[in-house]
Amino acid sequence: MTSHVKIRLASERVNHSVTTNNDLPRFYTPGEVVTGMEDFMRGHGTYAVDDSLKAAVAGVMQKVNKLICIRPRKNRYVGEIGDVIVGRVLEVQQRRWKVDTNSRLDSVLQLSAVNLPGGELRRRSAEDEQMMRKHLQEGDLISAEVQSVFSDGSLSLHTRSLKYGKLGQGILIKVFPSYIKRRKNHFHHLPCGISVIIGNNGYIWITPAGQTNVVEGDDDEMAAVELQTVSRSDRDTMARVRNCIMALAASKMMLDDTSIMFAYEESLKYDDVKDLLDPEAMLDVAFLTQHRINYVVEE
Amino acid sequence: MPGPDLLSSQGLRLDGRRPNELRRIQCKLGVFTQPDGSAYLEQGNTKVLAAVYGPHQAAKSKSLQDSVVVNCQYSMATFSTGERKNRPRGDRKSQEMSMHLRQALMAAIKTELYPRSQIDIYVEVLQADGGAYCTSVNAATLALIDAGIPIKAYVIACTASLAWKDGEPEPLVDVSHVEEAAGGVVLTVASMPSTGAIGLIEMSHRLHMDYFDTVLSRAMQGCKDIEVILDKVVREHLAEGWTKSDDAITI
Numbered sequence: 001m002t003s004h005v006k007i008r009l010a011s012e013r014v015n016h017s018v019t020t021n022n023d024l025p026r027f028y029t030p031g032e033v034v035t036g037m038e039d040f041m042r043g044h045g046t047y048a049v050d051d052s053l054k055a056a057v058a059g060v061m062q063k064v065n066k067l068i069c070i071r072p073r074k075n076r077y078v079g080e081i082g083d084v085i086v087g088r089v090l091e092v093q094q095r096r097w098k099v100d101t102n103s104r105l106d107s108v109l110q111l112s113a114v115n116l117p118g119g120e121l122r123r124r125s126a127e128d129e130q131m132m133r134k135h136l137q138e139g140d141l142i143s144a145e146v147q148s149v150f151s152d153g154s155l156s157l158h159t160r161s162l163k164y165g166k167l168g169q170g171i172l173i174k175v176f177p178s179y180i181k182r183r184k185n186h187f188h189h190l191p192c193g194i195s196v197i198i199g200n201n202g203y204i205w206i207t208p209a210g211q212t213n214v215v216e217g218d219d220d221e222m223a224a225v226e227l228q229t230v231s232r233s234d235r236d237t238m239a240r241v242r243n244c245i246m247a248l249a250a251s252k253m254m255l256d257d258t259s260i261m262f263a264y265e266e267s268l269k270y271d272d273v274k275d276l277l278d279p280e281a282m283l284d285v286a287f288l289t290q291h292r293i294n295y296v297v298e299e
Numbered sequence: 300m301p302g303p304d305l306l307s308s309q310g311l312r313l314d315g316r317r318p319n320e321l322r323r324i325q326c327k328l329g330v331f332t333q334p335d336g337s338a339y340l341e342q343g344n345t346k347v348l349a350a351v352y353g354p355h356q357a358a359k360s361k362s363l364q365d366s367v368v369v370n371c372q373y374s375m376a377t378f379s380t381g382e383r384k385n386r387p388r389g390d391r392k393s394q395e396m397s398m399h400l401r402q403a404l405m406a407a408i409k410t411e412l413y414p415r416s417q418i419d420i421y422v423e424v425l426q427a428d429g430g431a432y433c434t435s436v437n438a439a440t441l442a443l444i445d446a447g448i449p450i451k452a453y454v455i456a457c458t459a460s461l462a463w464k465d466g467e468p469e470p471l472v473d474v475s476h477v478e479e480a481a482g483g484v485v486l487t488v489a490s491m492p493s494t495g496a497i498g499l500i501e502m503s504h505r506l507h508m509d510y511f512d513t514v515l516s517r518a519m520q521g522c523k524d525i526e527v528i529l530d531k532v533v534r535e536h537l538a539e540g541w542t543k544s545d546d547a548i549t550i
Contacts, residue, residue, distance in 0.1 A: 017539050027537045029530050030444060031452030031493040045449060047409065056409055056449035058533050073540055075447030076335065076354060104416050106356045152414055250332075252540040 004274075014279035016251045018290045028055040028070050035068065045070030077103040077177040077201040079155040083146040084186040086172070086199035087157070089136050095129060097136055099144070102177060102201045105154035109136075113147060113158035115165070141167040143197050143205065163187060167197075168226055170207030171242050175249040177202035181256040188257040192237050192264060198255060206241050208234040236273055240264065243276035244285060251286035258296075263289040305462035305478055306469060313477050314343075318462070321473045321521060324528050326438070328445045328536040334421075336446025340438035343475060344428035349438035350421045351446040357417035367413040371401040373435060375424040396432060399499055403436050403489035406498035407450040408443070418448060429476035430458050436489050437525060444533055453529060454498060456489035457521035459514045461506065468510050470517035472524075479503075488518040492526045495519075 028034060034046060034053045042048050045057040046068055057072040079085070079101070090106060091098035097109040111132060136142065143164050144157040159165050177200065186198045189209050197205040208230050230238075244263035248255055266288040267276055275281055305312060312318065322343030331337040336351040357368045373396040375386045386393065400422065408418070420442065422435045436456035443450055458474045460483045471478065474485050484506045489499040506514065 024538050024541055027534050029453075029533050030450045031491070047449070047451065054451075056451065057447050058444045058537060059447070060537075072447030073537055074335070074445075104354045104356075104413060 006278075008279075014283050016279070016283055016286065018251045018253065018283070018287050025060045027058065028061060029058045030054075030056055034061065034070070039066065041067045043067045043069035045072060072178075074176040074178045077101060078153075079103055079107075079146045079149055079201070081146050081148060083200035084143065084197065085146060085155075085157065085201045086141065086143050086167070086197055086203035086205045087201070089138055089140045089142065092133050092136070092138060095132075097132070099142065099157060101155060101157075102174070102203060103153075103155060105152065107155040107157050109142070109144060109157045109159070113156070113160060115160055115162075136166060141172060141205070143167060143199070167205055168207065169228075169230060170205055171238055173204040173206070173242055173245055173249075175202045175204065175245070175255065179249055179252065179255050181254045181259075183256055185257075188260075190241070190257070190261055190264065192241070193234065194237050194241050196241065196257070196260065198257070198260075204245060204255070206238050206245075208238065239273045240267060240276065243267070243273060243282075247276065247282035247285045248289065250279075250282055251290070253286060253290060259289055259293060262292045266292070305460070305471060305481060305483060306464045310464060310469075312462075312471060313481075314475055318469050318471045319517065319520070321524055322475065324525065326441060326529065326532050328441055328533065329540075334442075334446070336442045336444070336448070338438050338441035338445055340434055340441060342430060342434045342437070342473065344426055345430055345434045346425040347431070347434045347438040348423045348425060349435070349442040351418065351439070351442040351448065352421075353418035353446070354413040354416035354448065355419075357415055361417065362415050365414055366410040367408070368417040369401055369405055369408060369410070369420065370417060371397045371404065371420045371422070371439075373397045373400055373422045373424075375427060375431070379424050379427045379431075396435070399432065399489075399501070400435060400439060403454055403456060403498040404439055404443070406489075406496065407440070407452060407454040407491060409449040409451060412449055418443075427476070429474055429479045430487075432487060433457055433473075433489075437529065441529060441533070445536075452491040452493045453526050454489055455492055455522040455525045455529070456487060456499070457518050457525060459486045459488070459518035459521060460484055461510055461514050468513065470510075470514045472517050472521040484514070486514050486518055488515065488522065490519060490522050492519070492523040 032055045034055050036052045038051045046053050047056050055070045057070055059070050059072040062069045062071055085101050087099040087101040089097050090100050095111045099107045099109050101107045144159045146155050147158040148156045180200055189195050193209050195207050195209045244267050248263055263285050267285050270276055324342050326340040328338050330339045334350040334352050338349050340347050361368050373393045374388050377385055420439050422439055424431050433456035440454045460471045460474045462469050462471050479485055485503040487501045490497045
């Protein structure tokens, strides 16, 4: 079997940076004094010594009235109520699931916060506690919404909407959560016949548009959708979208439906999807996308 | 106390440096995509990779209610020294190095912010040419910054030694392997130069008390110099990843 393998010298590596503007903000680094005045409030990424406020992370300053925060370029996902997330079930416990959401602590999905398949109402019985593993197993992927944040920072999730629930066939991509742009809607049906769920936690789910992620029906119907074959062309498109997202992430660009769609359109000049894995092609796609975004912003 | 001849008659060291001159430093942040933070650092011929995972959920047995668990692992590559040798991770030397790394970094990490969590720091020495511990600490600091983990200040480690020139003591900064092997004293200091706090201090041989202060101040000066270089790199790294579409507008 012959395969296309390219090993590059370190000196030939591509710099993925697409930064164009020169008006950089002021950056702070750990230990740097942010302000010497006492009448400011200490926010995230800062700490107080004597009467001065110092930065604890490397990033830019955000100021809300008297509250000063330093936001790092990347960190773990910090959940907020209402965020859409994609997560993986780690553990089945008493009346709850533990879910990995790329945050600091594992998130919790309570049995009382899910809609059971078939839309039937839950009877609070020992029986449905025993049925939990049938519903969601270890390793299953789910989409959910953040319901509340506990005092220690861990998240409580819910799937009480038809939008959320177990995910079927598709591709999962993990990027740094800071690359995700917060939007009103994180479920997108792209014109190319692909649905994406851009989780606020940096997990992105790509699935063919025909496959709605939530199946309202009994177990047999669910199993049928699970096993449905995805056509070759759909898989090609999904792979293309995935490579486009990876290209944008490599160039540290913000991800939302617009940037993904632009990148997809720019990528169409590469006929073969696997060509998009070349660093030069990735940079090219990211650069053209950035250019189009800048153009739209200026309009 | 006639030590080994580490300084030439012109006052230059074995590799041509002046006594207060550091080795060349080159580094890069964010070298991996899988970990939360990573860094690659070269100090002369000493080359180190560091990766940081976390903060993430700590294992139940280790989890602390009021602070974060810091887990360090120091390992050396088979090809890192002149003699090719398989180095198992759990051996005494690397265990000791891991402990020292942890001690230095714990001094800076704001551990109280992340209860029930854990931070994993993996350091791999690719080439050891003296000062492997120092380079590891510096690389781990960069990786922590890349991961966005709050630290009080840069933790920088540096070594210093003592040589004799015309019968006068002359401290040397950033000791290389040749100078280490020559048998002089090596003082290792891990400190936070911006506050002056010392996280770890270690000395390899005996040294007369009269000379200790000069050697220590030379090592601290070395830490300060390294901090300036690393700070510049961190700023460049931040600027590189800056795009216009960023929503870092103040609310």
